[in-house]
Amino acid sequence: MDIGLLGQYLANGIILGTMYALVAVGFTLFFGVLDVIKFSHGDVLMLGAFTGFTAFLGLEFVGVTDPWVQVLVVTLVAVAGTAFIGAVIARYLVLPLKAAPPLNILLITLMLGTAIREAVRLFYPNGSNPKPFPALLPDASTDLGNFTLRADSVILVAVGLAVIVGLHLLINRTRLGLAIRAVAQDEETARIMGINYTMIVLVTFAIGSGAAAFAGIMNGLYYNEINFGMGLLLGLIGFSAAIVGGLGNLYGAILGGFLFAALQTIGAVALPFASAYKDVFAFGVVIAVMAWKPTGLIAERTSDRV
Amino acid sequence: MKTPLRKSMGAALAVAVALTTVPAVAKDTVKIAFIGPLTGGVSAQGLGGRNSAVLAVALRNQDEDAAYTYDLVSLDDECKPNVGVQVATKTAADRHVIGAITHYCSAVAMGAVDIYHKFGLPVIVWGAVLPDITYGNDYAEVHRVNGTMINQNEVAAQFMLDHGYKTWAVIHDTTDYGKGHNKYFSEFLTKGGGEILGTFGVTADQRDFTAELTKIKDLDPDVIYFGGLTPLGVRIRQQMDKLGIDAQFQGTSGIVSESFVEGVGDLAEGTVAFREGAPAEKLPGGQFFLSEYETAGYDEPAEAYGPFAFAATNLLMDAIEAVGPDRKAVTEYLADIENHESITGPISFDDHGQNTVAVITKYVVQDGTWTVWEDSAYASGDRALARP
Numbered sequence: 071m072d073i074g075l076l077g078q079y080l081a082n083g084i085i086l087g088t089m090y091a092l093v094a095v096g097f098t099l100f101f102g103v104l105d106v107i108k109f110s111h112g113d114v115l116m117l118g119a120f121t122g123f124t125a126f127l128g129l130e131f132v133g134v135t136d137p138w139v140q141v142l143v144v145t146l147v148a149v150a151g152t153a154f155i156g157a158v159i160a161r162y163l164v165l166p167l168k169a170a171p172p173l174n175i176l177l178i179t180l181m182l183g184t185a186i187r188e189a190v191r192l193f194y195p196n197g198s199n200p201k202p203f204p205a206l207l208p209d210a211s212t213d214l215g216n217f218t219l220r221a222d223s224v225i226l227v228a229v230g231l232a233v234i235v236g237l238h239l240l241i242n243r244t245r246l247g248l249a250i251r252a253v254a255q256d257e258e259t260a261r262i263m264g265i266n267y268t269m270i271v272l273v274t275f276a277i278g279s280g281a282a283a284f285a286g287i288m289n290g291l292y293y294n295e296i297n298f299g300m301g302l303l304l305g306l307i308g309f310s311a312a313i314v315g316g317l318g319n320l321y322g323a324i325l326g327g328f329l330f331a332a333l334q335t336i337g338a339v340a341l342p343f344a345s346a347y348k349d350v351f352a353f354g355v356v357i358a359v360m361a362w363k364p365t366g367l368i369a370e371r372t373s374d375r376v
Numbered sequence: 377m378k379t380p381l382r383k384s385m386g387a388a389l390a391v392a393v394a395l396t397t398v399p400a401v402a403k404d405t406v407k408i409a410f411i412g413p414l415t416g417g418v419s420a421q422g423l424g425g426r427n428s429a430v431l432a433v434a435l436r437n438q439d440e441d442a443a444y445t446y447d448l449v450s451l452d453d454e455c456k457p458n459v460g461v462q463v464a465t466k467t468a469a470d471r472h473v474i475g476a477i478t479h480y481c482s483a484v485a486m487g488a489v490d491i492y493h494k495f496g497l498p499v500i501v502w503g504a505v506l507p508d509i510t511y512g513n514d515y516a517e518v519h520r521v522n523g524t525m526i527n528q529n530e531v532a533a534q535f536m537l538d539h540g541y542k543t544w545a546v547i548h549d550t551t552d553y554g555k556g557h558n559k560y561f562s563e564f565l566t567k568g569g570g571e572i573l574g575t576f577g578v579t580a581d582q583r584d585f586t587a588e589l590t591k592i593k594d595l596d597p598d599v600i601y602f603g604g605l606t607p608l609g610v611r612i613r614q615q616m617d618k619l620g621i622d623a624q625f626q627g628t629s630g631i632v633s634e635s636f637v638e639g640v641g642d643l644a645e646g647t648v649a650f651r652e653g654a655p656a657e658k659l660p661g662g663q664f665f666l667s668e669y670e671t672a673g674y675d676e677p678a679e680a681y682g683p684f685a686f687a688a689t690n691l692l693m694d695a696i697e698a699v700g701p702d703r704k705a706v707t708e709y710l711a712d713i714e715n716h717e718s719i720t721g722p723i724s725f726d727d728h729g730q731n732t733v734a735v736i737t738k739y740v741v742q743d744g745t746w747t748v749w750e751d752s753a754y755a756s757g758d759r760a761l762a763r764p
């Protein structure tokens with residue numbers, strides 16, 4: 071295989087991997103801080119994409135047409151709006167159930183996800199039809215042999231990776247991150263040290279949901295289409311990525327995201343049978359990895375969570 | 377606000393007509409059903425079909441010679457087999473429904489025909505093209521006014537070979553529909569001397585095709601053939617561009633829809649696709665249908681299969697007029713249909729309830745509209761397809 075094509079596969083995989091990693095980071099944050107699995111995460115992502123799309127329609131309506139301004143406003147509105155919704159979900163659905171068995175939270179968020187999905191389908195104007203998401207980034211491209219490099223893909227990956235690095239710095243280098251890590255490690259001690267527990271949980275959920283909204287916008291800009299069911303598979307893949315990497319570990323989530331994207335690409339390209347089975351292949355490998363390392367590739371140590 | 381005004385004028389007219397022609401004894405009302413994808417990715421086709429069926433019923437209800445008043449129930453199968461089976465059961469189990477005009481999506485129709493047979497509900501398919509819907513069973517209840525994908529793919533293969541294309545990559549969705557297209561196209565193409573470099577099955581809701589398309593880029597075919605419906609077609613065409621693939625894009629009747637052109641934008645230019653039946657304006661009753669459709673002022677266009685839905689609805693009502701509102705009698709009546717007049721040309725059902733539609737229309741997208749090949753700038757040589 072020539073080097074250009076290899077580069078193309080790699081570029082495709084990196085874009086997918088960045089999106090998956092952003093979703094997985096949310097799962098891992100929620101689990102790290104609160105020991106909960108929030109199954110509505112994929113649908114929160116979808117909600118973020120629709121919030122961004124609505125913001126775009128609003129901008130068009132008031133006559134703002136500069137694509138850079140549009141993409142900036144769309145992203146900010148989507149991330150802020152979805153972060154707020156994430157915090158609300160944490161405050162009124164997850165925190166009250168903290169004492170209940172974890173299975174209850176899992177079920178509640180599973181149902182919440184369905185409710186969000188159906189609400190968008192039924193109440194968003196024409197919500198059951200796919201929406202054409204605008205291509206707001208420049209589509210200039212250069213050909214390097216068989217490798218076509220597009221400006222919009224480069225920007226998406228660069229910003230996506232920057233967000234992941236930013237999250238990493240936030241968790242490991244700031245006072246807020248210190249508080250989040252403290253809560254993750256030991257809730258009661260953190261309270262005694264004067265950390266506002268509820269506030270930290272809400273902020274964590276806001277951050278995770280904001281990251282999901284960002285992944286949703288990224289998805290929309292890349293595929294130029296959003297629909298009410300887009301969060302379903304993305305949520306599942308993000309969850310698997312977080313588990314494979316090691317639930318509760320930020321690096322694990324990132325590793326898991328890129329690993330899953332790589333598996334899908336390999337499944338579609340290198341296997342002799344039809345590409346229809348690429349998801350079967352990717353999830354199959356995930357099962358195998360989980361059997362081999364039940365706690366994930368980067369296992370969570372109780373003393374080193376998030 | 378042209379449309380609402382037209383609509384209200386139409387309604388006023390209908391009321392006026394109704395008021396002046398109400399007979400002394402009210403006619404019996406007969407319930408018939410329409411099923412198609414009214415929401416989801418291919419809803420444009422479904423709504424066009426639904427409007428055409430509604431139009432046929434409205435026109436019939438204005439006709440004072442009609443023996444019955446018709447009540448059309450429209451149901452949404454979402455182009456999903458599981459939903460389709462539910463609405464089919466709901467329709468078939470309702471004894472007041474005498475007959476139905478059913479399904480655009482082949483995968484849905486395949487699941488539903490067993491139910492119609494079990495409940496003895498006569499149906500006329502208006503859009504689904506998979507041969508097995510009529511030929512894969514011996515159900516007397518199932519009929520189809522539009523053609524099957526066999527002839528479509530035969531013409532498609534020959535046409536492309538005639539234009540000098542040598543190599544293909546095939547992408548198809550893994551439903552019965554996509555697999556059928558793959559099977560028949562590959563058969564006719566290899567028989568005609570074309571070479572298929574690679575075949576890729578994809579799921580019907582897949583979003584990312586970059587892995588498949590990168591592999592296709594490596595294979596470097598002249599043409600990418602896509603056997604599937606509009607939503608996937610839009611994504612594949614867009615991602616071809618993202619990866620810098622300049623092969624000719626060839627679709628099937630599944631993408632002959634205005635929503636394909638809307639979705640892809642300028643990239644749609646030069647896309648070719650094939651559909652059984654003549655375009656609406658060239659049908660025997662096409663002008664009549666189009667002007668009535670225009671007058672009725674629907675929000676959505678009639679789309680490629682609207683005329684078939686209109687013809688199917690009329691055929692069903694003709695049957696009920698002839699033999700009365702009885703499922704068995706209607707089924708028996710439909711079995712003997714021979715040269716029955718319709719706007720799509722005379723309808724004749726064979727042993728399997730399949731209408732013979734000989735004409736296949738070749739389409740190419742020119743300046744944002746599906747244009748009949750012979751009338752296009754491509755046929756006259758003013759424009760050229762990719763890599764001829």
